[in-house]
Amino acid sequence: MSILLSGVTKYFGRDLVLDDVSDEVPQGSLTALLGPSGSGKSTLLRIIAGLEPLNKGHIELDGRDVTNVPARDRHIGFCFQDYAPFRQMTVFDNVAYGLKVQRVPKAQMRQEVDDLLHLVRLEAFADRYPRQLSGGQRQRMALARALAIKPDVLLLDEPFAALDAQVRGELRSWVRSLQRDLGVTTILVTHDQAEAMEIADRLVILNEGRIEQAGTPDVMYDKPANDFVQGFLGPITTLNGVACRPHDIELCQPGLGVSATVTDVVRLGFEVRVVVVDSENTSSWVQLTHDEAQRLNLVVGEHVSLRARMSAGVPA
């Protein structure tokens, strides 16, 4: 189901948290709402779910205006950052909640819940309580609970923020493939640009309640609309006073580029960061692969020459 936001505006007291936000989320896409904390992204997600009223603007689902439809009638699956497990209920009853509300017959409900638990790989935990689950398991339970009502739209608020790095990585790709299989229009909120680029096929970057840019990760990374988007989506440095990506700079023959002096070499496994200062004493850094760095064998104090890579289109 496609989602249309037009002119969504929200105040908390006198604070303007969303300023005339308009966007169209295509059917079946996985959109990441990306932005720093306080940018209004979680508020926007709650407004779409109907959990928060808006002051101006309207929301359409597949052309149907739902601006004044309460959350319970929107048919939108929602997962909070803390997963909000129903603590007094077993995993089974958590997942069954939405089906019980719909008065689905018992046998059918049992079957559907079992299928969902299988889908999220929690079939062995049906009789456990949320407190007996790990963070990743709770997250999957919350997802199954939201999917039980066969929602038209799935909204996930910082779904991986509370998990440790390894579980986060696994769950990310799992959620991605699950979303593709189900084809449910999904919006997830995150402040982690790497996560957004990895998982989403569409990014919406919010800053101070306004959309800075929306589009595919590739386009936004290579053709950022402004400095904010460029800085937010990846590291930036300067070459000859022009902002560019550190991996878009290469070291070349003396005389062909800007001369500079190496001040530090930081080895981060595959990535090696070479920190340099040019003749005007401006600091900059270059991102090399492990192999490149090994070949060049740079040492602190060495004189190098820098230029933009041919592919990058950055003036040198």
Add this chain to the structure above:
Amino acid sequence: MTRSTLTLRTLVIGYVGLLVGLPLVFVFQQAFIHGLGAFWTAMRDQGMDHAIFLTALVALVAVPLNVIFGVGASLWIVRHPSRFTRVLDTIIDVPLAISPIIVGLVLELVYAQGGWFGSTLAKLGWQIMFSFPGIVMASIFVSLPLVSRQVIPLLRELGDHQEKTASTLGAGPIRIFFTITLRSITWATAYGVSLTLARVIGEYGAVLIVSGNIALVTQTLTLDIGANFDNFNTYQGFVGAVLLALTSIVLLLILGVARHRERKRNEYLA
């Protein structure tokens, strides 16, 4: 055991023993001084029976009303905060700050015949003071905050994410209240109920004023005990005191369980 732990223990045990233990032992010893038969006979005393009956009846009305009020007010204060609920939040605590005697006197001034509101009620044929409704009112007043003071902090700590999730799953407010909210606050409420019950059956000052202390009519168990001691009917007084003490002990046990459950539950928060 180190010397300091030993000293600490002795101090605590001595303190509690002198203040609570010794008087309690004395009351029980006095009540059973003539044996179980005499105790039983004393319990069958007409005045005491009526007092027990009246106290139970007052509790039966006042406690449920305060539970409904307490849970409702807590939900309102926590889930729909406004300028008004902030005032309510403060007002709820007032009964804890005022002496019960004052509560009784104020109620009498307002509701007695010739009082502000009492004269209007009297014209309608309703007598509030020196009768059952007055005792219930005083009991409700003195125990007003006991449920909400337990429930409000828990509701705050729980947050509203479970309730909001339930609403996205299609549940309406009534279903959410019974399946999510109430189940989360059951033990905190039970704790509040025990405190309220203990306060209601043990109240003396406020009830003394508003009831008129009429034997066999408006005398609750605490008033009956007081009257017995005043009339040098000491043995009868001790029997009543033991009954109150036993009720309190049972309540304390329930409280202990409720608190334990609550603590266990809180470990699962997060």
